[in-house]
Amino acid sequence: MGGAAKASKTISQINERIRKGKAVVLNASEMVEAVKSMGKAKAAREVDVVTTGTFSPMCSSGMLFNIGQEPPLIKVQKMRLNNVPCHAGLAAVDAYLGVTELRKDDPLNKIHPGRFKYGGGHVIEDLVRGRAVSLWCESYGTDCYPKLKLEKEITLADLPYAQLFNPRNCYQSYNVAVNMTSRTIYTYMGPLKPNLKNANFATAGELSPLFNDPFFRTIGLGTKIFLGGGEGYVLGSGTQHNPRPKRSERGLPLHPAGTLMVRGDLKQMQARWLRGVSFLGYGSSLAVGVGIPIPVLDEDMAFFTGVCDADITMPVVDYGHDYPNGVKRVLAQPSYAELMSGEIRVNGESVATTPLTSRVMSLEIADALKERIQSGAFLLTEPQERIASV
Incomplete structure (x- = not known):
């Protein structure tokens, strides 16, 4: 799946359709249903752009x-x-x-x-x-x-x-944080209760940008994005970018993998999409709204953008013992759909889950970007340099 596929459309052709008001644009959740109902071949012909979104604390900003x-x-x-x-x-x-x-x-x-x-x-x-x-x-x-x-x-x-300059945003998958010690601990993933009493996780699932382009075929240096309510650009891979993660059969990473470095004019941005946040007993961060358009160039891109919450799995990691000591141990690998249900199983126990990413606002970002593209106010850009993915 990671190899280049024969393009049935180009970004230039898609932009021409956007200018003429003829482009078919779906948000990532809508694309899930489109691929299910019509298959990837027809979806590739019918859909031009898939919009993604995430609104989550991004500490490297x-x-x-x-x-x-x-x-x-x-x-x-x-x-x-x-x-x-x-x-x-x-x-x-x-x-x-x-x-x-x-x-x-x-x-x-x-x-x-x-x-x-x-x-x-x-x-x-x-x-x-x-x-x-x-x-x-x-x-x-x-x-x-x-x-x-x-x-x-x-x-x-x-x-x-004044530029928002973020060295590492939009993690492609991330840990589900739990605590197996006998005391409450305070982390950048939020407070974790003792003895597996809660599990905190962060991603927008099927709406998340890098799950929709897992091999960075369309996202690279110069990709124009929605950033903080204004327009921004991808500068390349972010710090801690892992180009060679273990992947599922669908090509999705099984642990924290790709990241992006991004920037944009802060004076264009809106406080709705940039929120100072505090983690109890830990410190401060910034919740950042990012939306990335994914051009549907061919069947492979239709397949990738058809990813659903049940396809995505995330590693459960103990932040009480293992994470602070650099121990790489995965306690479980639940799907994003299971995490969003409010409960997962870890070591035979039922554990309550809490998202740090706002799914509602992530969808709002994807829809805001969709409207800008449909109105002709936002055109796609060709990446000038690929981001390593294999």
């Missing part, structure tokens, strides 16, 4: 920005936004704010389990909502950059440049 200069000039050595540290080791007034960075007066090493954390993800949401945030800068001073301190209130409109 952040804002790359420039604060601009005012006389006298400054070369920033240290910077904070709403007291959240930014990395200023880029250029005079360039900086990067990671979504998991915590407010300076709210340090991660003194967590109380009953507290939530304010961090970089919340700063980004505040800016996108049009709220003012406090900027604090410090410099050692040079002949060309004499200013030593800068403090003021700023909004997103005040920043000459």
Whole structure:
């Protein structure tokens, strides 16, 4: 399935149909039914684009920005936004704010389990909502950059440049987190109760972008996407990208696999699709809305985009003992459909499940992207470089 198939359509031909208002566009759940009812051959002829979507915490996200200069000039050595540290080791007034960075007066090493954390993800949401945030800068001073301190209130409109730059988003499958210790633990997958009392998981299932193109045939450098409510682009594979995962007979990865690096203009985005989140007793992150159009080039792509929740399986991992110690042990491999039922079986026990990804908002993203394509406002792009998948 991973090899290139003879194309029955090209992206250029699909774009021409979009311009003329003749393109047939389905969201990924609709495509499941289409492939079931008409088969992959007819679906490949009838359907032009499948839209996908996911809305989930994506910790490897952040804002790359420039604060601009005012006389006298400054070369920033240290910077904070709403007291959240930014990395200023880029250029005079360039900086990067990671979504998991915590407010300076709210340090991660003194967590109380009953507290939530304010961090970089919340700063980004505040800016996108049009709220003012406090900027604090410090410099050692040079002949060309004499200013030593800068403090003021700023909004997103005040920043000459602000890009959402995410090194690792849209994981292609991920762990189902459980806890086999005798105490509650606090993780980036949320609180996990002792003795297998709950299981937390994250993905949008059949709506998830990389399950619909498991071999990255249409997604690569330059792919235009829905990002945070605006338009963005894929820059290539994300950090921790695993190009050679174990796969099911259908070609789907059996454990965490592909990832994407993406970016987009933050000033185009909407707070509905960028939400600062806190994990009890752990820290902060950002829930990001991503939608990717999948062109149905041939029968293979129709088959891939016909993936359903029952086809997708995810590994159950113990975050109490195994994960912290780097032990790669899979306790069970339930389907996404089973996970969404609210209960799975692990070691002979019934375990309640909770999704960290919003299925409702993931579908909303897929439908929003579908509407943009149908209206002619969103055309597809050719990937300029393939992402490794085999």
